[in-house]
Amino acid sequence: MAIHQQVRVPMSVTEFDTFVNQPENRTRSFEYISGKAIQVTSNSYASKLSNLIAALITMFVLEHNLGHVTGPDGGYMVSGERYIPDVGFISYTRQPELGTTGYNPLAPDLAVEVISNPANKQELEDLRRKITNYLAAGTVVWVFDWSEEQAEIHAPGQPVQVFAKSDVIDGGAVLPGFTLKLNDIYRERPKPS
Numbered sequence: 001m002a003i004h005q006q007v008r009v010p011m012s013v014t015e016f017d018t019f020v021n022q023p024e025n026r027t028r029s030f031e032y033i034s035g036k037a038i039q040v041t042s043n044s045y046a047s048k049l050s051n052l053i054a055a056l057i058t059m060f061v062l063e064h065n066l067g068h069v070t071g072p073d074g075g076y077m078v079s080g081e082r083y084i085p086d087v088g089f090i091s092y093t094r095q096p097e098l099g100t101t102g103y104n105p106l107a108p109d110l111a112v113e114v115i116s117n118p119a120n121k122q123e124l125e126d127l128r129r130k131i132t133n134y135l136a137a138g139t140v141v142w143v144f145d146w147s148e149e150q151a152e153i154h155a156p157g158q159p160v161q162v163f164a165k166s167d168v169i170d171g172g173a174v175l176p177g178f179t180l181k182l183n184d185i186y187r188e189r190p191k192p193s
Helices: 013-020 044-064 121-136
Strands: 003-008 030-033 036-041 067-070 076-078 081-083 087-091 110-114 140-145 150-154 161-163 168-170 179-181
Touching: 013 030, 013 036, 013 081, 030 121, 044 067, 044 087, 044 110, 044 140, 044 179, 076 121, 081 121, 110 121, 121 140, 121 150
Parallel strands: 110 140
Antiparallel strands: 003 036, 030 036, 030 081, 067 087, 076 081, 087 110, 140 150, 150 161, 168 179
């Protein structure tokens, strides 16, 4: 999950779609959360974690020919909003081909969010809103909190599961047979800035 900076409030989703397609915004990433355009940025450590998670998921998905994996520039339409998970997965069964413009019209099967700044209350509030909407769309959400060296799995209709650094996450029904050791993700602690 990237750090969020409010750009303009309020705006309709139609205004947001126009806004993000303006030439000066095409190289920037925005999410549309609760009627607000939020510019998405991150930090090097959170980016490193999300890239590692993306690499492990991508290798598994390629090996088993399961679908598409997107990174922190791949946006999705979710419950009327626009989100850019750090890692997204959508199966070939649900969507054989991805589009080449705008936000994907289908919510992902799996959304991975790496919290950039655990002390940022607005980021955490936005994340909780996103989780609610992802779940309503049928998306499984993995949240990684490096400050606690833990992960949460949110699955529709199920209680939240919390995993510690010594635990292993499995891909469940979304990525059957996939496992992710949190020790591999949290190999080193970030140094204070």
